Amino acid sequence: MxxxxxxxxxxxxxxxxxxxxxxxxxxxxxxxxxxxxxxxxxxxxxxxxxxxxxxxxxxxxxxxxxxxxxxxxxxxxxxxxxxxxxxxxxxxxxxxxxxxxxxxxxxxxxxxxxxxxxxxxxxxxxxxxxxxxxxxxxxxxxxxxxxxxxxxxxxxxxxxxxxxxxxxxxxxxxxxxxxxxxxxxxxxxxxxxxxxxxxxxxxxxxxxxxxxEIMAARKELEGLNVGLEERVRERTDALVKANDEIQRFAYIVTHDLRAPLVNIMGFTSELESTFKPIEAYVDAQGAQAEVLRAEAETALKADAPEALGFIRSSTRKMDGLINAILKISREGSRTLKPARVALDAQLEAAAAAVHHQASETGGGITIDAKVDSIVSDKFSLDQIVGNLLDNAIKYRAPDRPLAIVARTRNARSGWVAIEIEDNGRGIAAGDHERIFELFRRSGTQNTPGEGIGLAHVRTLVRNLGGDITVRSEFGVGTTFTILLPADLRTVKRSSQT
Incomplete structure (x- = not known):
């Protein structure tokens, strides 16, 4: 006290x-x-x-x-x-x-x-x-x-x-x-x-x-003064990144959501055109009705279901996009609960949840925790580590056993780094930033997904006052590095003042 x-x-x-x-x-x-x-x-x-x-x-x-x-x-x-x-x-x-x-x-x-x-x-x-x-x-x-x-x-x-x-x-x-x-x-x-x-x-x-306490406060004040320029730069970078996020989000809303809407509008017009032969058949009499019967049957049994199918597919895509956006929006506004989190236990629990999937490839997960604990939001950390381990398993290289290393280390004063390293198929250099964008995926799309996992992870990390980066060599493996403050409460106090 x-x-x-x-x-x-x-x-x-x-x-x-x-x-x-x-x-x-x-x-x-x-x-x-x-x-x-x-x-x-x-x-x-x-x-x-x-x-x-x-x-x-x-x-x-x-x-x-x-x-x-x-x-x-x-x-x-x-x-x-x-x-x-x-x-x-x-x-x-x-x-x-x-x-x-x-x-x-x-x-x-x-x-x-x-x-x-x-x-x-x-x-x-x-x-x-x-x-x-x-x-x-x-x-x-x-x-x-x-x-x-x-x-x-x-x-x-x-x-x-x-x-x-x-x-x-x-x-x-x-x-x-x-x-x-x-x-x-x-x-x-x-x-x-x-x-x-x-x-x-x-x-x-x-x-x-x-x-x-006076000396500690003086030392802390000196440290704050020394690091003020660095924090201003970090805040500026954060604002730039947030502005980029807003621009990308606006692009998604105007482009990705507009695309299925255009499809719906187009196939609705086509559906209207599909009903014209049917209307003509209904209005025709005698021999003319027999002539129009085949066209009406084609419109009713082939063209109309096809149009309805495209409309349904587009609406499902729109629903998925909207739900993904809402999920990220809700995560950004969720109240954080800072608590002391044992990192070794956190990583071991996350690894145990996917151990059976990793062992199916003949590989495994290694924990190398050099930092005992941090003060952060445990729920967010669970989702971050879980998503990254899922991705490592999902995008493993088929020609070798999967090897994952989850490690923690002290990055710099007051900051902790969590690294998830795998020997999977890797990410092309041009996609290192693209993979964090909403609805964007890298490489061959041979696994199910909507491209929201890493965007969600970055939102979680930034909500904790940190950042996430990737190092990867295509065909060799990938390392995700999460940089977090050692005490989330200091970040909250800083953001409130």
Whole structure:
């Protein structure tokens, strides 16, 4: 189906709108997924910060406890350095942990309980260190041995473990969400690319199709321009031939139809003369009637039937001529029905219809179809090929088996040639054009016929927009070549414009 300019414009506008909509959707989805990825990344960083701050805080508490134990056991103040450093940095590390859990509200209560445990633990550590600095090492060690410091440290460790467990869960959830978001972003990119490529492909297909049709139309127009002079010449030739046909037809009407009419008129006068002896015999009396009787009998039994016979023969000839003219006239005005015709099947069917007649001579019919099909009027083709095969059989050479070849070939661009070749008795060079005239025959007339077959064939061929020619050598054979358009519909369109 040809692509109209309106369809091309409408389709490309729709494809452009769809492409813009798809692009907007892809960009919006990508932005939203990118923001989601950033949020998930922030959650991952926050969870890791909680883990890092918790570990640092736990390490400081352990350093403080280690410094306390070392000082109490060795009574060397050098071991108080880790304790002193841890106590100095503890508030800052705790603020870092509190800030880190701001994005994880479910960890807040555990941080509060941890702060309570650490405060109590620091108070226990501070009290034992103060006792040892005052010289009461035994009291300080006794305070450590009572287990309260261990219990507080266990509470702190439990708090750290709870915070680490929940931060780990938050980290895993954030990583999973980030992976899902990345997957969605990947699929949006892939699907968007496929949609964009599909729309681009559809637009490209439409543009290429439209461009191809424009190029084909331009090429056809160039071909039409190049072949315009040739078509004008062909049309001129066709008009000349049609004018010749009209002149020949007028000659037939004025000559061939007039001849039997003159015969009828002449024999009618003779018939009138024939009845005069009869009238005289009827009017005569006596001996004179006997004298006129013989003449009356001759006129009645011989002259009158002869005249009537000639009149009847002339009227039959006139009837045949008129019927032939009417047949050709009706064929020229018949509505053609263009359809796809398989030429090989067409020739084989026509050959099968006359095969028994050809085989009677010891010969046969060969099909050589080099063109698959044409668009033409099947009924007309049947009559054309059938008439030519009948003629080949009718005018065969009696001294050799009949050999007929029916072939098809490409004649030139847009045209197909059908050839019917035989090895019959041939046609004299002077009769090559005469045989296509109405009521004209060539050679010895030893077969029945009225001389309308080839005239009818030429009318059929020209009605299909083609022409028929003959090549023949007397005593060797004859080849009829039918040149037809490959598509009758183009001829009809041309004739209508």
């Amino acid at each position: 040809p692509i109209s300019q309106a369809f091309f414009r409408r389709t490309n506008l729709l494809l452009l709108a769809a492409g813009i909509a798809a692009l907007i959707a892809i960009v919006a989805s990508s932005l939203w997924l990118t923001l989601a990825t950033e949020r998930n990344f922030d959650d991952v960083v926050g969870a890791r910060e909680v883990r890092s701050a918790s570990a640092d805080l736990m390490s400081l508490v352990q350093d403080a406890e280690t410094g306390q134990r070392g000082f109490l056991l060795t009574r060397d103040r050098a071991y108080l350095a880790p304790y002193t450093d841890a106590v100095a940095r503890l508030d800052e590390r705790f603020r870092r942990l509190s800030a880190a859990v701001g994005g994880l509200p479910d960890i807040g209560p555990f941080v509060e309980r941890l702060q309570t445990a650490i405060t109590a633990k620091l108070a226990e550590l501070s009290a034992t260190v103060a006792m040892a600095e005052s010289g009461d090492f035994d009291g300080a060690l006794a305070a450590v041995r009572d287990g309260r410091g261990k219990a507080l440290m266990d509470q702190a460790r439990a708090g750290f473990a709870s915070i680490l467990e929940r931060s780990e869960a938050a980290l895993v959830a954030a990583i999973a969400a980030q992976e899902r978001t990345s997957l969605w972003l990947r699929w949006v990119t892939i699907i968007g690319a496929i949609v964009i490529l599909g729309l681009a492909g559809a637009a490209t297909w439409t543009i290429l199709g439209y461009t191809t």
